Amino acid sequence: MANIKSQIKRNLQNERRRLRNKTVRSELKTRVKTAVQSAETGAENSEETLRMAIRRLDKAAAKGVIHRNQAANRKSRLMRKLNRVTAGSPSSA
Numbered sequence: 001m002a003n004i005k006s007q008i009k010r011n012l013q014n015e016r017r018r019l020r021n022k023t024v025r026s027e028l029k030t031r032v033k034t035a036v037q038s039a040e041t042g043a044e045n046s047e048e049t050l051r052m053a054i055r056r057l058d059k060a061a062a063k064g065v066i067h068r069n070q071a072a073n074r075k076s077r078l079m080r081k082l083n084r085v086t087a088g089s090p091s092s093a
Contacts, residue, residue: 024056024065031056032078039082053078 002008031053038046054075061071 021065024060024063028053028056028060028066028074032074035078036081036085039085050078050082 002011031049035046035049035053038049043049057066057071057075060066061068066074
């Protein structure tokens with residue numbers, strides 16, 4: 001444990017940020033998963049869930065929770081997966 005006053009404060013700040021970032025990362029995973037599931041089932045709100053997933057990825061990148069290139073990679077991977085799912089389903093025609 002640190003015994004310098006400024007380092008004690010930094011440790012507390014880092015812990016608060018770690019917990020905040022953890023919740024944001026967890027939400028990112030949940031949003032992406034629900035977007036994929038709604039596209040697979042052909043739900044009528046699949047566009048909205050996709051929009052929310054992309055929005056959360058952009059917001060996390062802007063806040064510095066994840067790197068902006070990581071957000072771009074995740075969005076690209078999500079779009080490729082959704083395009084494969086919708087192209088493979090006969091009901092989308």
